[in-house]
Amino acid sequence: xxxxxxxxxxxxxxxxxxxxxCAASGFTFSxxxxxxxxxxxxxxxxxxxxxxxxGVSTYYADSVKGRFTISRDNSKNTLYLQMNSLSAEDxxxxxxxxxxxxxxxxxxxxxxx
Amino acid sequence: xxxxxxxPSSLSASVGDRVTITCQASHDISKYxxxxxxxxxxxxxxxxxxxxxxxxxxxSRFSGSGSGTDFTFTISSLQPEDIATYYCxxxxxxxYTFGQGTKLEIK
Numbered sequence: 001x002x003x004x005x006x007x008x009x010x011x012x013x014x015x016x017x018x019x020x021x022c023a024a025s026g027f028t029f030s031x032x033x034x035x036x037x038x039x040x041x042x043x044x045x046x047x048x049x050x051x052x053x054x055g056v057s058t059y060y061a062d063s064v065k066g067r068f069t070i071s072r073d074n075s076k077n078t079l080y081l082q083m084n085s086l087s088a089e090d091x092x093x094x095x096x097x098x099x100x101x102x103x104x105x106x107x108x109x110x111x112x113x
Numbered sequence: 114x115x116x117x118x119x120x121p122s123s124l125s126a127s128v129g130d131r132v133t134i135t136c137q138a139s140h141d142i143s144k145y146x147x148x149x150x151x152x153x154x155x156x157x158x159x160x161x162x163x164x165x166x167x168x169x170x171x172x173s174r175f176s177g178s179g180s181g182t183d184f185t186f187t188i189s190s191l192q193p194e195d196i197a198t199y200y201c202x203x204x205x206x207x208x209y210t211f212g213q214g215t216k217l218e219i220k
Contacts, residue, residue, distance in 0.1 A: 035209070045149075045157065045200055047209045061208045062114075095156055100147060100204055101168070103156040 002026035004096045009107030016086050016111070022079040022096030022104060030054070030074040032099045036081050038092035039106075048094070049081065063089075086111045115140050115203050119212025127220045132188040134215045136201035141181050145205035148177050148186045151214075152197045160199075161186065193219055 008020040022034070035050040049070040050059045058070050069082040079096055086109075093106040116139035126132050136146065148161035159168045161177035164184055174189045188195055196219055201212040 044214045045151075045202070045211045047202075047211065050207070050209075059207050100202070100209065101159050101162065103158070105156050 002098070002102055004098060004102060004104030006094065006096050006104045006107035009094065009109045011110045011112065012086055013113050014087055014111055017082070017084045018086065018109060020081040020083065020094055020096075020107060020109070022081075024077045024079065024096075024098065027098070029072075029077040034070075034072060034079045035097040035100065036070060036079075037095045037097055037103075038090075038109075039095070040089075040092045043092075046092075051079070083109070088112065114208055115142060115206055115210050117201055117203055117210050117212040119201050119215055121215060122213060123216040123218070125218045125220050126191050128191055128193060130191045132191050132195075132217065134186040134199055134201075136179075136184045136186070136212050138182045138184075138203055138205075140206070142203045142205035144180050145203055146177070146179070146184050147202045147204060148175075149200045149202065150195075150197045151200065157200065191217075191219070 003025045005023045012018050030053050033052050036048040038046050038048050048061050051070045055072045067085045071080045088111050091111050093108050095106045096104040118137045144164040146164045149157035150160050151157040160171050160175050165177045176187045178185050199215045
Protein backbone atom coordinates (compact mmCIF):
# COMPACT_ATOMS: atom_id res chain seq x y z
CA UNK A 1 0.00 0.00 0.00
CA UNK A 2 1.30 3.42 -0.95
CA UNK A 3 1.61 5.57 2.15
CA UNK A 4 2.96 8.96 3.19
CA UNK A 5 3.28 9.76 6.88
CA UNK A 6 4.27 13.24 7.97
CA UNK A 7 5.76 14.06 11.34
CA UNK A 8 7.53 16.87 13.12
CA UNK A 9 4.72 19.37 13.44
CA UNK A 10 4.71 21.30 16.70
CA UNK A 11 4.08 24.58 18.45
CA UNK A 12 7.04 26.86 17.84
CA UNK A 13 7.77 30.47 18.75
CA UNK A 14 8.05 33.18 16.09
CA UNK A 15 11.56 33.22 14.67
CA UNK A 16 12.06 29.58 15.51
CA UNK A 17 12.87 26.57 13.36
CA UNK A 18 11.31 23.19 12.72
CA UNK A 19 12.03 20.20 10.52
CA UNK A 20 9.21 18.19 9.05
CA UNK A 21 9.64 14.64 7.81
CA CYS A 22 7.58 12.50 5.48
CA ALA A 23 8.12 8.74 5.49
CA ALA A 24 7.15 7.13 2.21
CA SER A 25 6.37 3.48 1.58
CA GLY A 26 4.80 1.26 -1.05
CA PHE A 27 6.47 2.80 -4.10
CA THR A 28 9.89 3.51 -5.58
CA PHE A 29 10.49 6.76 -3.73
CA SER A 30 13.47 7.91 -5.79
CA UNK A 31 11.42 7.80 -9.00
CA UNK A 32 9.01 10.53 -7.98
CA UNK A 33 9.07 14.26 -7.49
CA UNK A 34 7.72 15.17 -4.08
CA UNK A 35 6.06 18.32 -2.84
CA UNK A 36 4.99 20.06 0.33
CA UNK A 37 1.63 21.83 0.30
CA UNK A 38 0.20 23.72 3.24
CA UNK A 39 -3.20 24.83 4.40
CA UNK A 40 -3.67 27.57 6.97
CA UNK A 41 -6.61 27.08 9.35
CA UNK A 42 -9.87 27.63 7.46
CA UNK A 43 -8.03 28.63 4.29
CA UNK A 44 -7.22 27.16 0.90
CA UNK A 45 -4.27 25.16 -0.33
CA UNK A 46 -0.84 26.67 -1.00
CA UNK A 47 1.94 24.85 -2.81
CA UNK A 48 5.17 25.37 -0.83
CA UNK A 49 8.05 23.45 -2.34
CA UNK A 50 9.03 20.55 -4.58
CA UNK A 51 12.07 18.37 -5.25
CA UNK A 52 12.73 16.07 -8.15
CA UNK A 53 13.44 12.36 -7.66
CA UNK A 54 17.20 12.65 -7.53
CA GLY A 55 17.05 15.57 -5.12
CA VAL A 56 19.25 17.70 -7.36
CA SER A 57 16.65 20.32 -8.25
CA THR A 58 14.42 22.09 -5.76
CA TYR A 59 11.67 24.69 -6.11
CA TYR A 60 10.01 27.09 -3.69
CA ALA A 61 7.07 29.43 -3.39
CA ASP A 62 8.13 33.05 -3.03
CA SER A 63 6.52 33.10 0.43
CA VAL A 64 9.08 30.62 1.79
CA LYS A 65 12.11 31.13 -0.44
CA GLY A 66 15.25 31.69 1.60
CA ARG A 67 13.63 30.38 4.79
CA PHE A 68 12.58 26.82 3.92
CA THR A 69 14.72 24.03 2.51
CA ILE A 70 13.33 20.87 0.96
CA SER A 71 15.47 17.75 0.80
CA ARG A 72 15.16 14.01 0.53
CA ASP A 73 17.05 10.90 1.57
CA ASN A 74 16.25 8.26 -1.01
CA SER A 75 18.07 5.61 1.03
CA LYS A 76 15.58 6.22 3.83
CA ASN A 77 12.54 6.93 1.62
CA THR A 78 12.07 10.17 3.49
CA LEU A 79 11.27 13.72 2.47
CA TYR A 80 12.15 16.70 4.66
CA LEU A 81 11.23 20.34 5.02
CA GLN A 82 13.55 22.49 7.12
CA MET A 83 11.69 25.63 8.15
CA ASN A 84 13.55 28.61 9.59
CA SER A 85 12.55 32.13 10.64
CA LEU A 86 8.99 31.01 11.19
CA SER A 87 6.18 33.52 11.58
CA ALA A 88 2.48 33.32 12.38
CA GLU A 89 1.76 33.26 8.64
CA ASP A 90 3.43 29.85 8.45
CA UNK A 91 0.84 28.31 10.77
CA UNK A 92 -0.78 25.54 8.76
CA UNK A 93 -1.22 21.86 8.20
CA UNK A 94 1.67 20.74 6.01
CA UNK A 95 1.01 17.94 3.56
CA UNK A 96 3.56 15.74 1.86
CA UNK A 97 2.49 14.95 -1.71
CA UNK A 98 3.74 12.33 -4.16
CA UNK A 99 3.73 13.71 -7.67
CA UNK A 100 0.66 15.88 -6.97
CA UNK A 101 -1.47 12.72 -6.80
CA UNK A 102 -1.15 11.12 -3.39
CA UNK A 103 -1.30 13.15 -0.19
CA UNK A 104 -0.31 12.30 3.35
CA UNK A 105 -2.58 13.13 6.27
CA UNK A 106 -0.60 16.22 7.18
CA UNK A 107 1.16 17.57 10.23
CA UNK A 108 0.19 20.75 12.06
CA UNK A 109 2.67 23.56 12.54
CA UNK A 110 1.62 26.33 14.89
CA UNK A 111 3.76 29.45 15.22
CA UNK A 112 2.81 31.41 18.28
CA UNK A 113 4.33 32.94 21.39
CA UNK B 114 2.74 33.20 -11.29
CA UNK B 115 -0.31 31.68 -12.97
CA UNK B 116 -3.51 32.75 -11.23
CA UNK B 117 -6.33 30.24 -10.98
CA UNK B 118 -9.81 31.74 -10.65
CA UNK B 119 -12.32 29.20 -9.42
CA UNK B 120 -16.06 29.77 -9.21
CA PRO B 121 -18.36 29.71 -7.47
CA SER B 122 -16.79 29.93 -4.02
CA SER B 123 -19.75 28.09 -2.55
CA LEU B 124 -22.61 26.09 -3.94
CA SER B 125 -25.76 24.53 -2.53
CA ALA B 126 -27.50 21.81 -4.52
CA SER B 127 -29.91 18.94 -4.05
CA VAL B 128 -29.16 15.25 -4.21
CA GLY B 129 -29.36 14.17 -7.83
CA ASP B 130 -28.53 17.61 -9.22
CA ARG B 131 -25.88 18.21 -11.84
CA VAL B 132 -23.16 20.42 -10.36
CA THR B 133 -20.59 22.41 -12.30
CA ILE B 134 -17.50 24.25 -11.08
CA THR B 135 -15.27 26.32 -13.32
CA CYS B 136 -11.61 27.20 -13.14
CA GLN B 137 -9.90 29.80 -15.29
CA ALA B 138 -6.15 30.13 -15.64
CA SER B 139 -4.44 33.47 -16.22
CA HIS B 140 -2.19 31.86 -18.85
CA ASP B 141 -2.46 28.88 -21.16
CA ILE B 142 -1.80 25.73 -19.14
CA SER B 143 -2.65 23.26 -21.92
CA LYS B 144 -4.24 20.23 -20.23
CA TYR B 145 -2.27 20.43 -17.00
CA UNK B 146 -5.05 20.80 -14.49
CA UNK B 147 -5.97 18.69 -11.47
CA UNK B 148 -9.21 18.59 -9.50
CA UNK B 149 -9.22 17.58 -5.83
CA UNK B 150 -11.90 16.85 -3.29
CA UNK B 151 -11.26 17.72 0.34
CA UNK B 152 -13.65 16.54 3.01
CA UNK B 153 -13.69 18.23 6.39
CA UNK B 154 -10.61 17.42 8.44
CA UNK B 155 -9.09 15.26 5.72
CA UNK B 156 -6.33 15.57 3.16
CA UNK B 157 -7.26 16.42 -0.43
CA UNK B 158 -8.02 13.49 -2.71
CA UNK B 159 -7.25 13.56 -6.42
CA UNK B 160 -10.30 13.12 -8.64
CA UNK B 161 -9.25 14.33 -12.10
CA UNK B 162 -5.80 14.75 -13.67
CA UNK B 163 -4.74 16.29 -16.98
CA UNK B 164 -8.07 18.12 -17.11
CA UNK B 165 -10.26 15.17 -18.05
CA UNK B 166 -8.77 11.90 -16.83
CA UNK B 167 -10.56 10.16 -13.98
CA UNK B 168 -8.22 8.92 -11.26
CA UNK B 169 -8.43 5.19 -10.56
CA UNK B 170 -11.22 4.32 -8.16
CA UNK B 171 -13.07 7.63 -8.52
CA UNK B 172 -16.79 7.30 -9.30
CA SER B 173 -17.78 8.01 -12.88
CA ARG B 174 -20.23 10.72 -11.84
CA PHE B 175 -17.19 12.99 -11.59
CA SER B 176 -15.76 14.42 -14.81
CA GLY B 177 -13.60 17.23 -16.09
CA SER B 178 -13.13 19.05 -19.35
CA GLY B 179 -11.32 21.96 -20.91
CA SER B 180 -7.91 23.03 -22.11
CA GLY B 181 -5.87 26.17 -22.39
CA THR B 182 -7.34 28.60 -19.88
CA ASP B 183 -10.89 27.40 -19.25
CA PHE B 184 -11.81 24.26 -17.37
CA THR B 185 -14.95 22.68 -15.98
CA PHE B 186 -15.54 20.09 -13.27
CA THR B 187 -18.89 18.32 -13.17
CA ILE B 188 -20.72 16.00 -10.81
CA SER B 189 -23.45 14.44 -12.93
CA SER B 190 -25.71 13.41 -10.06
CA LEU B 191 -24.87 14.83 -6.66
CA GLN B 192 -24.66 12.34 -3.79
CA PRO B 193 -24.70 13.10 -0.05
CA GLU B 194 -21.11 11.88 0.30
CA ASP B 195 -19.98 14.55 -2.17
CA ILE B 196 -20.19 17.23 0.53
CA ALA B 197 -16.68 18.70 0.42
CA THR B 198 -14.55 21.55 -0.82
CA TYR B 199 -13.22 21.17 -4.35
CA TYR B 200 -9.99 22.69 -5.63
CA CYS B 201 -8.39 23.03 -9.03
CA UNK B 202 -4.60 23.17 -9.40
CA UNK B 203 -2.43 23.89 -12.41
CA UNK B 204 0.64 21.71 -12.90
CA UNK B 205 1.98 23.42 -15.99
CA UNK B 206 4.28 26.01 -14.43
CA UNK B 207 5.89 26.36 -11.01
CA UNK B 208 4.62 27.48 -8.58
CA TYR B 209 1.75 25.02 -8.93
CA THR B 210 -1.07 27.35 -7.95
CA PHE B 211 -4.50 26.39 -6.67
CA GLY B 212 -7.92 27.86 -7.15
CA GLN B 213 -9.60 29.36 -4.10
CA GLY B 214 -11.86 26.36 -3.61
CA THR B 215 -15.58 25.68 -3.95
CA LYS B 216 -17.47 24.61 -0.86
CA LEU B 217 -20.30 22.30 -1.86
CA GLU B 218 -23.29 21.83 0.39
CA ILE B 219 -26.43 19.76 0.12
CA LYS B 220 -29.77 21.60 0.19
